[in-house]
Amino acid sequence: MKKIISFILILIVLLIGCSNKEKDNNNIQYSKTEEIIGTVISGTIYGENSKEALCEAFERAEYIEKIMSVKIQDSEISNLNNTAFNNEVKVSNELFYVLEKAMYYSKLTEGAFDFTIGGLIDLWAIGTENAKVPKHEEIINLLELDNYKNIQINSENKTVKFLKDTVKIDLGAIAKGYVADEMKKVICEKYNIHSGILNLGGNVIAIGKKNNNSLWKVGICNPINNSYVIATLESSDETVVTSGNYERYFIENGMKYHHILDPNTGYPANSGLISTTIVTESSIDADALSTATYVLGLDKSKELVESIDNVEGVFITEDMVIDMTSGINNRIKVIQNDT
Numbered sequence: 515m516k517k518i519i520s521f522i523l524i525l526i527v528l529l530i531g532c533s534n535k536e537k538d539n540n541n542i543q544y545s546k547t548e549e550i551i552g553t554v555i556s557g558t559i560y561g562e563n564s565k566e567a568l569c570e571a572f573e574r575a576e577y578i579e580k581i582m583s584v585k586i587q588d589s590e591i592s593n594l595n596n597t598a599f600n601n602e603v604k605v606s607n608e609l610f611y612v613l614e615k616a617m618y619y620s621k622l623t624e625g626a627f628d629f630t631i632g633g634l635i636d637l638w639a640i641g642t643e644n645a646k647v648p649k650h651e652e653i654i655n656l657l658e659l660d661n662y663k664n665i666q667i668n669s670e671n672k673t674v675k676f677l678k679d680t681v682k683i684d685l686g687a688i689a690k691g692y693v694a695d696e697m698k699k700v701i702c703e704k705y706n707i708h709s710g711i712l713n714l715g716g717n718v719i720a721i722g723k724k725n726n727n728s729l730w731k732v733g734i735c736n737p738i739n740n741s742y743v744i745a746t747l748e749s750s751d752e753t754v755v756t757s758g759n760y761e762r763y764f765i766e767n768g769m770k771y772h773h774i775l776d777p778n779t780g781y782p783a784n785s786g787l788i789s790t791t792i793v794t795e796s797s798i799d800a801d802a803l804s805t806a807t808y809v810l811g812l813d814k815s816k817e818l819v820e821s822i823d824n825v826e827g828v829f830i831t832e833d834m835v836i837d838m839t840s841g842i843n844n845r846i847k848v849i850q851n852d853t
């Protein structure tokens with residue numbers, strides 16, 4: 515968590531350069547930071563009723579956590595995981611929306627992103643104090659069982675059914691993006707505020723421009739020393755989402771094991787990429803794609819991202835080469851630092 519907090523702080527300082535206080539007299543600017551969904555969420559927004567808007571956006575994040583967190587025993591997703599084997603379970607609109615997106619990206623990436631590997635995620639337990647390298651046989655057993663093809667989603671009835679009893683959904687790679695989009699919706703649509711910045715542990719949403727009418731500057735962390743930013747881009751009305759190997763990991767016998775798993779092997783993805791950033795309009799899409807591209811590696815990721823309209827990617831290899839899709843080339847400013 516210390517690492518996450520320092521990462522957030524860097525971004526906040528870089529992006530906003532503002533204090534964490536409401537302006538004294540007119541409620542024009544408001545900032546807030548809270549830990550929700552296991553990550554630090556920060557926001558600063560500008561406009562009338564900014565305090566009410568941002569507080570309500572945070573309440574929305576808490577509400578979604580109660581639906582989609584597998585860490586909460588009686589969340590809707592936990593209930594689904596416990597009851598959906600051989601049984602069509604009706605789910606809420608919110609959960610259904612995210613599950614449909616998750617299925618879409620699982621298919622699109624042919625399982626590089628797979629929202630049904632909850633069993634594997636629990637087995638590795640990366641990001642918890644129980645993290646360990648599992649026995650190879652345990653991994654292989656789960657690989658044979660857990661797969662998005664073992665889930666049926668019925669769009670008409672909004673029901674979900676598991677075809678194998680071992681399937682466990684985990685939305686850790688996609689629901690943070692949904693939370694970000696929903697927070698933005700509260701701010702922009704309900705409160706009609708169009709200037710601000712949200713950062714959900716690496717999922718940044720730039721809303722409009724700064725209050726001095728300049729663009730937001732978003733930093734991409736240096737994956738081998740995330741106290742530094744390695745590149746920046748100026749941004750407005752879009753989301754910038756990064757997946758990396760530097761926040762959630764553990765070291766055993768000198769080996770680093772990070773939290774993005776390759777559903778094909780059951781081990782932490784080893785595609786040659788150590789940081790993937792997706793820039794697009796919607797954070798749920800960017801979240802799924804940042805995880806998927808991390809698993810797919812540079813060539814397949816560039817091809818995939820180039821094939822999707824209005825989506826761009828910035829990829830950092832283990833040799834610290836920064837590569838990107840054609841549409842973002844002229845927007846990225848690489849920063850040289852001695853790391």
Ligand code: FAD
Pocket residue numbers: 550551552553578579582583584585626627628629631635641684685686687688689690715716756757758761762773774775776777801804805809
């Ligand atoms: P991303 O790349 O976006 O996601 C990686 C995560 O997705 C992994 O940690 C794993 O969970 C999963 N994953 C790994 N490989 C794949 C793959 N190939 N395909 C699909 N999924 C994969 N964390 C806590 O520590 N405590 C909490 O209480 C907690 N609650 C949460 C509640 C919700 C609703 C959500 C959405 C997340 C929660 N998290 C919690 C997790 C945390 O917020 C982030 O999801 C996590 O830090 C990873 O985010 P990321 O952006 O770094 O990585």
Ligand code: MG
Pocket residue numbers: 686687688757800801802803804805806
């Ligand atoms: Mg993701």
